[in-house]
Amino acid sequence: MNTAPHTPTELRPPADSVFSVRDLWKVFGPKADRVPADKELASLGAAELRERTGCTAAVRDVSFDVRKGEVFVVMGLSGSGKSTLVRCLTRLIEPTSGTISIDGEDVLSMDTGRLRELRRHRAAMVFQHFGLLPHRTVLDNIAYGLEIQGVGRAERRERATEFVSKVGLDGMEHRRPSQLSGGQQQRVGLARALAVDPEVLLFDEPFSALDPLIRRDMQEEVVRLHREEGRTMVFITHDLSEALKLGDRIALMQGGRIVQLGTPEEIVGAPADDYVRDFVRDVPREQVLTVRSAMRPALAGERDAGPALDPGATVHEAIEAVARTGENARVVEGGRCLGVVDHAGLLGVVAGVPVAPGKAVA
Numbered sequence: 001m002n003t004a005p006h007t008p009t010e011l012r013p014p015a016d017s018v019f020s021v022r023d024l025w026k027v028f029g030p031k032a033d034r035v036p037a038d039k040e041l042a043s044l045g046a047a048e049l050r051e052r053t054g055c056t057a058a059v060r061d062v063s064f065d066v067r068k069g070e071v072f073v074v075m076g077l078s079g080s081g082k083s084t085l086v087r088c089l090t091r092l093i094e095p096t097s098g099t100i101s102i103d104g105e106d107v108l109s110m111d112t113g114r115l116r117e118l119r120r121h122r123a124a125m126v127f128q129h130f131g132l133l134p135h136r137t138v139l140d141n142i143a144y145g146l147e148i149q150g151v152g153r154a155e156r157r158e159r160a161t162e163f164v165s166k167v168g169l170d171g172m173e174h175r176r177p178s179q180l181s182g183g184q185q186q187r188v189g190l191a192r193a194l195a196v197d198p199e200v201l202l203f204d205e206p207f208s209a210l211d212p213l214i215r216r217d218m219q220e221e222v223v224r225l226h227r228e229e230g231r232t233m234v235f236i237t238h239d240l241s242e243a244l245k246l247g248d249r250i251a252l253m254q255g256g257r258i259v260q261l262g263t264p265e266e267i268v269g270a271p272a273d274d275y276v277r278d279f280v281r282d283v284p285r286e287q288v289l290t291v292r293s294a295m296r297p298a299l300a301g302e303r304d305a306g307p308a309l310d311p312g313a314t315v316h317e318a319i320e321a322v323a324r325t326g327e328n329a330r331v332v333e334g335g336r337c338l339g340v341v342d343h344a345g346l347l348g349v350v351a352g353v354p355v356a357p358g359k360a361v362a
């Protein structure tokens with residue numbers, strides 16, 4: 001049972017917000033809307049709420065912003081509310097209460113036409129089973145989303161061909177889905193979603209059915225496409241390593257609430273509570289945390305000696321540099337030495353015990 005209040009978020013959306021969600025609830029069951037409205041019911045745990053009302057609160061009082069150009073990961077165990085939350089964004093599931101806006105426009109007051117526009121052009125959903133059309137070629141499958149949008153044939157072909165290349169399927173344009181591997185089929189689905197050029201791509205566990213190697217391939221593909229295109233992405237996963245690899249920020253859900261929202265480094269380096277701490281316990285910290293978390297002030301004479309690292313370098317990279325040179329490493333930004341990482345600091349990060357300031361070993 002989790003009745004802790006959610007992390008307060010600023011009410012006014014930041015300027016670069018695409019989706020802005022405030023106080024969102026989705027309750028399934030009879031007379032669902034009385035649950036968020038009633039303080040006592042709203043604070044009940046899942047079992048008691050079900051017993052008293054027959055309702056399930058899949059999303060409980062959630063507030064967050066998805067910022068332009070970021071990969072926003074929604075992570076949590078099965079049943080924590082990830083799919084319900086993301087489906088609420090485009091009202092594939094109707095929220096019970098709260099507000100949602102996209103680029104400042106109220107999603108909850110959109111009429112059917114505007115909603116269709118939202119789902120087709122602005123925030124397209126990519127599902128685990130991409131729903132490829134078996135009798136169409138790769139090219140025609142990719143062009144399909146554009147066809148629905150009413151784009152003319154010549155332009156469809158041209159755009160589809162461009163995306164065949166982008167996802168690395170050159171030479172396979174005329175194959176049918178059954179003549180492709182699982183990973184290749186997913187690339188077709190990805191290309192189809194990208195070709196319609198939505199402002200936001202919403203991914204619902206797209207890779208969970210893939211074998212680990214293909215999955216890693218596809219994760220790298222998403223990272224590459226994101227780097228090249230800078231498109232805003234919301235990505236659902238129950239896999240922590242996938243979340244850490246893909247997410248600029250991660251919303252970790254438990255029992256319908258967001259228990260922590262932060263960068264991978266914040267989630268792993270400063271877990272908000274015991275649940276999160278337990279969740280990230282087995283993460284190789286040195287691969288997620290940056291040298292900033294291992295750094296101490298430079299002593300006299302240390303500013304110019306030893307290998308230089310960027311502040312974004314991981315602790316893992318620092319360990320390599322220190323082991324290779326046998327010297328402490330400097331963290332340097334714009335020619336300025338921000339601090340020094342030594343053996344004690346690096347070991348501290350790996351062990352999860354930061355070196356107290358002043359106890360640094362020179």
Ligand SMILES: Nc1ncnc2c1ncn2[C@@H]1O[C@H](COP(=O)(O)OP(=O)(O)OP(=O)(O)O)[C@@H](O)[C@H]1O
Pocket residue numbers: 028029056057058076077078079080081082083084085238
């Ligand atoms: N249509 C529904 N009617 C009643 N309860 C539902 C409905 N859809 C989801 N739920 C319940 O809401 C909770 C959240 O479900 P949701 O599918 O959002 O979780 P999830 O984190 O996406 O899980 P998974 O990773 O297994 O897909 C669960 O307790 C689920 O049983």
